[in-house]
Amino acid sequence: MKRNLFLVLSLAVLLLVPLFVLDSFTRHLFILAFIYAIIASNWDISLGYCGVFNFGHMTFFATGVYTTAVMAKTFGINPWLAIPMGGATAALVALIISAPVARLKGIYVVLVTFAFSQLALQLILSQSQITGGAEGMVRIPSLSIGDYKFTRDYKLGYYYAALGLLTCSTIFLLWLSQSPFGKSLQAVRDNEDYARARGISITRQRVLALVLSAVFTGIAGGFFAVYLRVASPEVLSFSTLSLALSMVLIGGAGTVIGPIIAAFVLIFATEAMAGIRGMEEMRFIIVAVGMIFVLRFTPGGLVKLVSGKRT
């Protein structure tokens, strides 16, 4: 209950933020934080809840980014429709990758998912007539309702759209984590043999965990492309991967709120560092070192350290 109160209060505060934050750069950081919060908290379904060593989560995000970019720009489909399409294709990609992953164990899962994301990157770079290659795609149509463009009033529309998306995603994750299905995922993670003995199909739960974790991630990817009006292979870089992964870790794998809070902290921290000269590369080193320290000293993530809960 305390958690739900915290969430409702946070939502109320975030709804009021645009009243006080009027410059578009700070709002831009909030929007980025909302998007990364969706990535990190959904990644946690496979990595934290189900114990699938999935290191290819950014592939789902990139799938959303490029689906929406191609649909909206090349085929001229309305961005409002193109964004959910990103979620659908991301789920499809997750289904494909889950075929080998559900059968593999341990390190092989890490290797296949990691290699998969790198091959997605190769594919994006090589199919430049569709994806724009290393330069990416620019001038993707942006969101508007009627004549009202979402970039107006210092990105006010985008701020609320991103917050709405994060709210939907979080409600979905909270529902999922408390449902019998969510519990069965944790059973698969904690004791495979026992879960199997209770009639849970390990393979099916792993496939479902991956597919469900891709839906909101893909939608967030589509939103990201439309918001920035750019689709770039940068989303599959090691820097982006380590940033998102560190959110899951620092926030605490196996919790819904942890990665969301960590996304806010890390986006604002890294963007603040990016403003300092000579820190553009250094900030990723600092994030990586932070990740190591959390793994070393507070394995449950900082949220568990604060709440003192051991689950």
Place this chain on the structure above:
Amino acid sequence: MSAIIISTLMSGILLGALYALMASGLSLIWTTLGVFNFAHGALMMIGAFVAWTVSEAMGLGIVAGLIAGLGVTAILGIVIEFLLIRPFYSKPNVLLITTMTTLAAMIILEKSAQMIWGARLKQLPRMIEGDVSVLGAVISAQEALIIVLAPLVLIALWQFTSRTTVGRSLRAVGQNQDAAALIGINVPMTFALAFGLGAALAGLSGILLGSIRFITPGLGAEPLVKAMIVVIFGGLGSLGATAGAAFVIGMTEAFLILVVGLYWTPFLLFVFLIAVLVFRPTGLFGKV
């Protein structure tokens, strides 16, 4: 036509030799420590940059560069083992944690290289000049050197791990840590040795790669993925299976490039790999 086949064959062997060298370091660390070193590609890149700095920027020649590159990567390997692997051995989810810490090490090395050496392209001088003609196909002497050198290094490594006491202790620790400790093997020392040696192998592959390709901070990223494909395909268990898989992948890649072109090759290679994994989840030769 036959000239094309032979030159494709040669490039397949070259790729196989490079992949075998890269994957051997990964395999050595995996069999001894049960850790997959994601910083392997970054260590390759560091080896190449250090060799370049010593041999070109300082003008001390390629031999000094080679020694410096191997030395620095070996030391970095030992440091990584000490700081990022050792504290987590007793943890139940050591595999996941070390994946993340070595991934962090990769980021740290790559970004540091970007700050130290910048993004400008660099290339190591060739160790030998000239071209070699093999059955009518011409390859550079440097490429021929790699083709000859890689199997020699692998044989030396194999002899080391099967004949010498120190080498055998690596395998003993890999098979049963407690039993190895009981017969008086210094387990932590062996771990450090395995990681240092694996890192030096990464450095060597990086230096060789840097003599035929440009050196950039991202030098190791694409080879790392290929080495991963090799170890997935061959299974991580033994050196022989890894080397065999490296040549199968190298050859497949060379012929795929000939048939479907450079763009679709990585994709088809991956489809092939998935197909293998669906039917044989521990790799083609693996038995984990």
